[in-house]
Amino acid sequence: MSSAQRKDDHVRLAMEQQHAHHGRNQFDEVSFVHHALAGIDRPDVSLATAFAGLTWQAPLYINAMTGGSAKTGAINRDLAIAARETGVAIASGSMHAYFKDPSCADTFRVLRAQNPDGFVLANVNATASAENARRAVGLIGANALQIHLNTAQETPMPEGDRSFASWAAQIERIAAAVDVPVIVKEVGNGLSRQTVLALAGLGVAAADVSGRGGTDFARIENGRREHADYAYLHDWGQSTAACLLDAQDTGLPLLASGGVRTPLDVARALALGAAAVGSSGGFLRTLLDGGVPALVAKISAWLDQLAALQTMLGARTPAHLTRCDLLIHGDLRSFCADRGIDTRRLAQRSSPSPSSSSGSSSGSGSGSADVLHELTGSPR
Numbered sequence: 001m002s003s004a005q006r007k008d009d010h011v012r013l014a015m016e017q018q019h020a021h022h023g024r025n026q027f028d029e030v031s032f033v034h035h036a037l038a039g040i041d042r043p044d045v046s047l048a049t050a051f052a053g054l055t056w057q058a059p060l061y062i063n064a065m066t067g068g069s070a071k072t073g074a075i076n077r078d079l080a081i082a083a084r085e086t087g088v089a090i091a092s093g094s095m096h097a098y099f100k101d102p103s104c105a106d107t108f109r110v111l112r113a114q115n116p117d118g119f120v121l122a123n124v125n126a127t128a129s130a131e132n133a134r135r136a137v138g139l140i141g142a143n144a145l146q147i148h149l150n151t152a153q154e155t156p157m158p159e160g161d162r163s164f165a166s167w168a169a170q171i172e173r174i175a176a177a178v179d180v181p182v183i184v185k186e187v188g189n190g191l192s193r194q195t196v197l198a199l200a201g202l203g204v205a206a207a208d209v210s211g212r213g214g215t216d217f218a219r220i221e222n223g224r225r226e227h228a229d230y231a232y233l234h235d236w237g238q239s240t241a242a243c244l245l246d247a248q249d250t251g252l253p254l255l256a257s258g259g260v261r262t263p264l265d266v267a268r269a270l271a272l273g274a275a276a277v278g279s280s281g282g283f284l285r286t287l288l289d290g291g292v293p294a295l296v297a298k299i300s301a302w303l304d305q306l307a308a309l310q311t312m313l314g315a316r317t318p319a320h321l322t323r324c325d326l327l328i329h330g331d332l333r334s335f336c337a338d339r340g341i342d343t344r345r346l347a348q349r350s351s352p353s354p355s356s357s358s359g360s361s362s363g364s365g366s367g368s369a370d371v372l373h374e375l376t377g378s379p380r
């Protein structure tokens, strides 16, 4: 099967998943403690976020999807226009197709052509040569490079990779060879704490946990198999919320994607420590259903509502959301118990008691609105 055909299949199957999705995921097991006097004034709220030496005007991005065929080139054009119109960052889909067949270069280049001043990320897999990683960055004038990890996608893919042992060393080579920050991401199965710690030692600038709860690539690849005999791999991995909880305080900046459905999910992910939050399947569905105007309207509404939520929660910046008290429920709570994650600290971090403040990075104080406002934070 041609690479172009596979890219078109991914879009079709991802959209079937979007339409079949029941709507619930583990973000529903994260809630904010409501403090009725914590609110601040909207003009005092900023959406700007900083991580790994980068500053973005908003903590939202269109995450990696596509390119490599005529149809997906048109999708990239429209995504790039939406990114330009809303000022959010945008990632290319895997550029492997370009390495195999440079004649599809324009289906990726369009990301930069339509968005000359925006923040654009190139995307390769962990087997790309350092030279190809540099070519990918150069082709679209990328400001950063994503490297995707996708063992649970490759496994049910008939033509998939079966050799994963070299990936860590190759990530380190790529990170040393390119002159832009490298962000390693999953594709919807999540990064564990151990993986994030390993990445921190490989010279990468940030990790996008891209967890379970949205697009499911094991399911997509299984749907491309003649007998769909890998159905037991559906829903493999950890949810995005679980990943963020698991990877607290590793020292590596985190981004979040996977199953982000609403501005509240964005706020939840930021409160769990993400410096920025991405969406792929949901944004693509909006684009394909309603065109560029619909996607621009959706992203604009999300940014507006995120600012509104920060106003209500007393968070002057996205980073300040990491000082909001969070309650963890259900299966996610069990996950935390088994992984040794202290949910009580999360529930009390705006006003730590002496017993819960040891080792915590939270500020001290009475928990009054004033104190909430004065707390400062920076994304992990």
Ligand code: FNR
Binding pocket: 010, 011, 014, 063, 064, 065, 066, 092, 093, 094, 095, 123, 146, 147, 148, 185, 186, 187, 188, 210, 211, 213, 214, 215, 257, 258, 259, 260, 278, 279, 280, 281, 282, 284
């Ligand atoms: C993806 N994703 C993806 N990721 C990547 O690093 N390289 C890629 O080429 C692709 N291709 C791709 C195609 C399509 C159609 C979709 C929907 C997604 C994965 C994506 O970046 C993200 O990690 C997951 O989709 C989880 O986020 P959502 O879709 O639940 O918001």
